[in-house]
Amino acid sequence: MTEWEIVVGLEVHVELATNTKLFSHAPNRFGDDPNTNITPVCLGLPGSLPVLNRKAVELAMTIGIALGCEIQPSVFHRKNYFYPDMPKDYQVSQYDQPICIDGSLDLPNGTRVGIERAHLEEDAGKTTHLGGEDGRIHGASEALVDYNRAGVPLLEVVSRPDIRSADDARVYVEELRAILIATGASEARLEEGSMRVDANVSVRPFGSNELRTRCEIKNLNSLRSLQRAISYEAQRHIGLYEAGEAPRQETRHWSEDGRTHTLRSKEEANDYRYFPEPDLVLLDPDSEWIQEIVAGMPELPAEERVRLVASAGIDLEIAATVVNRGLSSLVFAAIEAGADGQRATMHAVQNLSIDGAAALDATHFAELLDMEKLGTLTATQTKQVLSEMVDTGLDPASIAQTHGFEAMESDELETLVARAISENPEAWIKFCEGEDKVQGVFVGAVMKASKGQADGKAVNAILRQRRG
Numbered sequence: 001m002t003e004w005e006i007v008v009g010l011e012v013h014v015e016l017a018t019n020t021k022l023f024s025h026a027p028n029r030f031g032d033d034p035n036t037n038i039t040p041v042c043l044g045l046p047g048s049l050p051v052l053n054r055k056a057v058e059l060a061m062t063i064g065i066a067l068g069c070e071i072q073p074s075v076f077h078r079k080n081y082f083y084p085d086m087p088k089d090y091q092v093s094q095y096d097q098p099i100c101i102d103g104s105l106d107l108p109n110g111t112r113v114g115i116e117r118a119h120l121e122e123d124a125g126k127t128t129h130l131g132g133e134d135g136r137i138h139g140a141s142e143a144l145v146d147y148n149r150a151g152v153p154l155l156e157v158v159s160r161p162d163i164r165s166a167d168d169a170r171v172y173v174e175e176l177r178a179i180l181i182a183t184g185a186s187e188a189r190l191e192e193g194s195m196r197v198d199a200n201v202s203v204r205p206f207g208s209n210e211l212r213t214r215c216e217i218k219n220l221n222s223l224r225s226l227q228r229a230i231s232y233e234a235q236r237h238i239g240l241y242e243a244g245e246a247p248r249q250e251t252r253h254w255s256e257d258g259r260t261h262t263l264r265s266k267e268e269a270n271d272y273r274y275f276p277e278p279d280l281v282l283l284d285p286d287s288e289w290i291q292e293i294v295a296g297m298p299e300l301p302a303e304e305r306v307r308l309v310a311s312a313g314i315d316l317e318i319a320a321t322v323v324n325r326g327l328s329s330l331v332f333a334a335i336e337a338g339a340d341g342q343r344a345t346m347h348a349v350q351n352l353s354i355d356g357a358a359a360l361d362a363t364h365f366a367e368l369l370d371m372e373k374l375g376t377l378t379a380t381q382t383k384q385v386l387s388e389m390v391d392t393g394l395d396p397a398s399i400a401q402t403h404g405f406e407a408m409e410s411d412e413l414e415t416l417v418a419r420a421i422s423e424n425p426e427a428w429i430k431f432c433e434g435e436d437k438v439q440g441v442f443v444g445a446v447m448k449a450s451k452g453q454a455d456g457k458a459v460n461a462i463l464r465q466r467r468g
Contacts, residue, residue, distance in 0.1 A: 003205060003206060004203045004204070004205060004206065004234075004238050004241075005164060005203065005204055005205070005206045005208070006163075006164055006165060006166070006201070006202075006203055006230070006234045007161045007163075007164070007201070007202045007203065007204060007211065007212075007214075008161065008163035008164070008165075008166075008168075008169050008199060008200065008201055008230055009158070009159050009160060009161035009162070009163065009199075009200040009214075010158075010159045010163065010169060010172060010173065010197055010198070010199055010200070011156055011157070011158050011159075011197070011198040011199075011200070011216075012156070012157045012159075012173065012176060012195065012196070012197050012198075013123075013154050013155075013156050013195070013196045013197075013198070014063070014154060014155045014156075014157065014180060014185070014186045014188060014194070014195050015028075015123065015152055015153065015154060015186055015187075015193075015194035015195070016028075016055075016056050016059045016060070016152075016153040016154070016155055016185060016186055017059065017184060017185060017186050017187060018053055018055045018056050018059065018153055019055070020053060021037075021039075021041075021042065021053065021122070021151035021152055021153065022050075022052070022053050022056050022092075022120070022121075022122045022151055022152065022153035022154075023041055023050030023051060023052060023053065023092065023122065023151060024039040024041035024042055024050070024051070024151055025039065026038055026039045026041070026042050026151065028152050028153070029148075030192055030194065032148060034144070034146035034148060035146055035147055035148060036148065037148040038147050038148065038150070041151065042087065042147055042150045042151040043087045043147060043150070044087045044088030044089075049279050050092065050277075050279055050280060052280060052283070053153060056120065056153035057099070057120070057283065057285070058293060059153075059155070059183075059184075059185040059186075060099050060100065060118065060120050060155050061099065061100070061285060061289075061290060061293045062183050062185050062293055062296075062297070063100070063118060063155055063157070063179070063180065063183065063185050064099065064100030064103065064118050065290075065293060065294055065297060066179050066183055066297065066300055067100070067103035067104065067105055067115050067118065067157070067179070068103040068104050068115075069100035069101055069102060069103030069115060069118060070100070070101050070102050070103075071099060071100060071285060071290050072097070072098075072099065072100075072101060073097065073282055073283065073284040073285075074094050074097045074098055074099040074119070074120070074282075074283045074284075075094065075095070075096075075097040075276055075277075075282055075283070076092050076093070076094055076120075076276070076277040076280045076283070077092070077093055077094065077095040077096075077274045077275060077276055077277055078090040078091070078092060078093075078274065078275055078276075078277050079091045079092075079093045079095070079121075079272045079274055080272055080273045080274075081267075081271075081272060083124060083127075084127050084143065084145055085124045085125035085126055085127045085145050085146075085147070085150070086124045086125070086150075087125065087147060087150055091121060091122060091124065092121065092122050092277050092280070093119065093120075093121035093122070093156075094119035094120055094121060095119075095269070095274045096274075098117040098118065098119030098120075099118070099119060099120055099283065099285075100115075100117060100118035100119070101116070101117050101118075102114075102115070102116075103115035103118070105159070105172065105175060105176060105179075106302060107168060107171050107172060107175055108171065108175070108302075108305065108316060108317070108320045109168075109171070111162075111164075111168055112162070113159050113160065113162045113163055113168075113172055114159065114160035114162050115157065115158070115159055115160070116158045116159065116160050117158050118155055118156065118157045118158065119155070119156055119158075120153065120154070120155055121154050121155075121156060122150070122151045122152065122153065122154065123149050123150065123151065123152040123153075123154050124149065124150060125145055125146055125147040125148070125149050125150040126145070126146045126148075126149050127143050127144070127145050127146075128143065128144045128145075128146070129142075129143050130142050130143065130144065149193075155185075155186075157176065159172065161200065161202075161211060161214075166226070166227040166228075166230040166231045166234075167227065169199065169226055169227065169230055170223050170226055170227050173197055173223060173226060174223065174324060175301065177190075177195060178301040178323065178324055179300060179301060180195070181326065182298055182299070182300055182301055182304075183297070183298060183300075184298075190221050190222055190223070191221070191222070193221065196219050196220070196221060197219075197220045197221075197226055198216055198217065198218050198219065198220070199216070199217045199220060199226060199229060199230055199233075200214045200215070200216050200217075201214060201215055201216075201217065201230055201233040201234055201237070202214040202215070202237060202247075203234050203237045203238055203241070212237075212246075213246060213247050213248065213249050214249060215233060215237075215247055215248075215249065215250055215251070215252050215260075215266075216250075216251045216252065216266060217229045217230075217233060217251075217252050217253070217254050217260055218251055218252070218253060218254075218263060219253075220254055225254055225256070228254075228258065229254040229260060232254075232258065232259060232260060233252070233260050236260070248265075249265075249266040250262055250263070250264065250265050250266050251263045251264050251265070251266050251267075301323050301324070304319075304323045304328045305319040305320055305323050306319075307332075308322060308323065308328055308331065308332070308345070311332065311335055311341055312331065312335065312341030312342055312344065312345050313341055313342055314341070314342060314345050318345055318349060319345070321348075321349050322345055322348045322349065325348065325352070325353060325357070325358075326358045327348045327352055327357060327358055329358070330348065330352075330357070330358060330360055330362055330365060331344045331345055331348055333362030333363075333365075334362045334365045334366045334369065336362075337362055337363050337365075337366035338366055338370070339365065339366035339369045339370065340369060340373060343369050343372070343373065344365070344366075344369055347365075347369070347382075347386060351383050351386055351387070352386070352390070354387070354390060356390045356391070357390055359390075360389060360390055361389075361393065361395075364389055364394075364395045364396055365386075365389070367395065367396050367397070368382060368385060368386060368389065368396035369382075371396055371397075371400070375455060375458075376400075377396075377400060377405055378405075378452070378453060378454060378455045378456065379455070379456055379457075380447070380452045380456075381400070381403075381405045381452065381453065384403070385399045385400055385403075385405070405453065410458075413446075413450075413454060413455075413458060413459065413462065414462060416446045416449050416450060416454065417442065417446055417459060417462045417463065417466070419445075419449065420441075420442045420445035420446050420449070421442065421466070423445065424441050424442065424445065427441045427442070428442075431463070431467060432467050439460065439463060442459070442463055443456055443459050443460065443463075446459045447459075
C-alpha cells in the first residue's frame with residue numbers, strides 16, 4: 001500500500017424514526033409479522049396516492065443541519081427498476097434536487113469528509129431466499145417477500161470521496177451514527193438494517209488527484225464488515241493494476257468468507273429513467289420552519305466531546321468512547337454530584353459497556369466512586385457493586401453491605417503480604433533485583449487469600465516499601 005492511496009466514498013442509508021411510513025399511514029415498526037404493516041400505497045395498488053410524512057421531512061432537515069448542509073427546495077422522482085421486493089417497480093426518491101446539499105462531517109482525528117448530498121427516499125421490501133447459500137438467490141428453491149419495510153422513510157447520506165483508509169471509513173460511520181442517535185433521527189441499528197452502508201472504493205498512485213474506476217460494495221451491515229470489505233477491495237484493485245489490468249465499474253457483494261463478488265454491472269442515472277413523481281409537489285421548506293428545526297437541535301457528539309475533555313480532564317479518545325456509548329450524560333451528572341471526572345470516565349470506558357448502563361442513577365454512581373476513592377471498597381469490589389447497581393438500581397452502600405464488603409485493616413493486609421512473600425521466595429528475589437513484572441505474583445496471592453477484599457494499590461505500596 002505504500003505506493004497506492006485508497007479513495008473511498010460512502011453512501012449511508014438511514015431509516016428515519018417516524019411512527020408511520022414516508023407516504024402512507026402504515027406503521028413504521030421493526031419485527032412485526034410479515035406483511036402486516038402495509039396499505040394500498042405501500043403495495044402500489046391502482047388509484048392509491050402518496051401523502052408526504054411531515055415528520056420525515058423534519059428529521060431529514062435535522063440531519064442535514066447537523067452535517068452543515070444547505071436545506072434547499074427538492075423534488076421527488078420515480079427511479080425505475082425491477083426487483084421482487086419493489087412492489088411498484090419504481091422507487092420514489094430524490095434525484096437532481098435533493099433536500100440537503102454541500103455539508104461536511106469532521107472526524108475526531110481532525111479529518112474533514114465532505115457531504116455531497118442527503119436525499120429522502122422510500123425503502124424497498126425484504127426478500128428471503130430459501131434453500132440457497134447465505135440467503136442469496138443463487139441456488140435458492142423459493143423466495144418469501146415481506147412488504148413491511150416497503151415505504152419506510154430513508155435518508156441516504158452521500159459523502160464525497162474524501163476517505164483515505166478503512167479505519168477512517170469506520171470512524172466516519174461511527175460519528176454519523178452518533179449524530180443520528182443524538183438527534184433522535186434514527187435508531188441506526190446496523191444489525192436490524194435501520195442503517196446500511198454502501199462503499200465506493202478505488203485506488204490511485206500516491207500524489208495523484210485522479211479518480212479511477214470505482215466499485216460499489218452493497219449493504220455492509222457491520223463496522224467490521226465495512227473495514228474488511230474496503231481493505232479487500234482496495235488490494236484487489238492494486239493487484240489488477242500491478243498485473244497490467246484494470247477493474248471494471250460494477251456493484252459487488254461482500255461475503256463473510258473475506259471476499260467481494262460481482263453482483264451486477266454498475267447502473268448509471270439514465271438506466272433508472274428518472275422522471276418527476278407526478279403525484280407529489282415541490283418540497284420547499286420556508287425559513288421559519290428551518291429555523292424552528294435549528295432552535296431545537298441538541299448538543300452534537302463533537303460538542304459533547306469537547307465539553308467532556310474540559311470537565312473530566314481526559315483526552316479526546318477517551319471522551320469519544322464515552323460519547324459513542326451514550327454515557328456522557330451519566331458522567332456529566334456524576335461530576336456535578338461531586339465525583340472525580342477521571343475516575344468516572346475510567347469506569348464508563350472499562351466497566352459500563354453493558355445494557356442499561358446509561359440509565360444508572362448518577363447520584364448512586366458518584367457515591368460509589370467516592371467509596372472507592374476513600375478506600376471503603378477495593379477496585380474489584382467497586383466493579384462488582386457497579387454491575388449490580390446497573391442490574392438492580394440499588395444504592396452502592398446497600399449492595400456492599402449485603403456482600404459484607406469492607407476495607408481490610410492494615411495489619412491484616414501486612415500479614416497477607418508477608419505470607420505471599422514467604423510462599424514465593426524465588427519471585428521475591430527477582431522482585432528485589434528489579435523485575436517488576438513478578439509483582440503480580442504477590443498481588444494475585446493476596447487477592448486470592450482475601451477473597452478479593454484486599455486493595456490492590458495498597459498491596460503494591462506495601463511491596464514497594466518492603467523492597468526498599
